[in-house]
Amino acid sequence: PHYSRTSSQPAAMAEAATAAATPLLPGLLDDVFIWEILVRLDPKSLLRCRAVRRAWRRATSTRRFLLAHHARQPAFPIADGDQLVLGVHLHDILAFDLRAAAKAHLHTVARLDQDFYLEASCDGLLVLSTFAKGGSGCCISICNPVTREHASLAGPPWDFTAFGMYLHRPTGEYRLLLQRGSNRDSPEEQIDCYVFPLGSDQPPRYIGWPDMESVVFNLPIQLRDNLHWYPYYHLSESEQLQSEGKPVIVFDTVAESFRQMHAPIVPTKSYLFEMDDTIGIYCNDGDKNTVSIWVLQNYESEVWDLKYRIRLPVEEIRGQFEGCNDYRDVNLWDVDVVSGDGGVLLLVSFGRWVLHIDTDGKLIDSFYSGLLGLRIYECRLKQSLVQHAFFPALEGYVVNASPFI
Structure with missing residues (x-):
């Protein structure tokens, strides 16, 4: 019918x-x-x-x-490292889950088929860079480890480097903060800064440069619609340990302008980290046996407080790992500070090991990462399934394909 x-x-x-x-x-x-x-x-x-x-x-x-x-997802400290599996080089991006209930503290959030450097993290998106073929310039790309989306910035390899990413709230655009060296008006190299909206077909827009001498930027810490860096300078090892009152560099992501924030008098080689709704600065002494941590108590008045001075359990660490394959790296450890469970923890990494140390200087946990060249970053990853319109507009946009494995 x-x-x-x-x-x-x-x-x-x-x-x-x-x-x-x-x-x-x-x-x-x-x-x-x-x-x-x-x-x-x-x-x-x-x-x-x-x-x-x-x-x-x-x-x-x-x-x-x-x-x-x-918005409900926890913000995890990020790390990355390399491993060889059946002769194949793999690059892992990882998240530290430091909650007490976590069964495994280290989670692989992305496995890639080539080496990348992490340049920034924003709203679940990662900015990555890798050297261009032939060694001329670098290639910058964006990825979402959860949705397994990846795309590169259009055009030939740039002489730009990315040192920040942010949501520009007045327009709703995600933008990259880029830098490149210039010899403009000064015998000392200046830093030229540019803004580039993701998905735009226009070249990066020049916005000037911070009022400072040539510096190296670590990954930024985002707070109150501002990006923050404690930059370190091209100095000798002894000069890096000298205490100076260098400012925190702040980038207002709404006005897209730089300013400086008062910082405590700390060694030149110090690092910012994110701590709940504020920021902290930490540094090591010369032999890396003591870690000092300052916390910003009042953002508006720029008041800092020396919150912790932690003596590492050096002899306990050496005694516990004596005889293991990574023991030769014990004296080369790196110390990172992350916030968790309302306080802070120290992550001490050497070889393929990561140790957790509390603010009393007690070794509370250790685990074997199995990764070469493990790097722990001060910024965080807050995973996201949100779809972004700019992704398909970028060059080489892929989902669930290389560089993801």
């Missing part, structure tokens, strides 16, 4: 009405299930839930939900 198009409409409408009336999870209000349960899941668990029922996928795919889900 022949059925007209109009005769099928009531059936379709009835099916849609039935689906709308069916709860996402029997016995629980949809709002409670979505906004109290699903929104709290980690990205991997949420993706599994999406595969269970089509209605769950619809409910968790809206931009409103994805933004709320991202």
